[in-house]
Structures are given as structure tokens and as C-alpha cells.
Amino acid sequence: MSQSATKFVLTEEEQQKALAWLNANDVGKCPTCNSSQLEANPTLACLPTANTKGVVSLGEIFPCVVVTCAKCGRMQFFSAMTIGLMTKTEEGES
């Protein structure tokens, strides 16, 4: 994977790859206003996870591409791993 992904910042090329992935998987339109003017934020978001006791921990996180609708502002989160911008083998990186 590219170095920019491990730093949780996407290059312009990676942002375009994320948007292309959305279109290729039939999620390239805003579910709120149906606009196709979606933008991938250059900075990844990281969702913290909860353990089996419900305690939120920063030990494991889910890296997410933040996609914002330019028309209505709805924000959606997509797995950076599913899109192919990161792999699980990079866990342990900080």
C-alpha cells in the first residue's frame, strides 16, 4: 500500500480511486438528495471500536474514507480496506 494511506492522508489519485470504486459498486449517488457530486475527503477518518464489554478502545480502529455530498453535505463513511486503499496487514502502524 502507498505511504500516504498509512499516514491516513489520501493523494488526489487515491481520492479518485475511492470515487471510482463507489461508481463501480453502485453507490456513487447521495442517498439523501440523489446527487452524483460526491467528494472524497483527503483525510481518512478512524472509527474506534468497542470490546465485548462495550468499552470503547483505541486499540483497534476502522480506517474510513469520508465521502461528502457537495450538494446537501451528507457525509458517508466507507471502509478504506474494502475500497482497497489499505490492508489489514498494516495494523500496528500508528
Ligand SMILES: [Zn+2]
Ligand atoms: Zn446529497
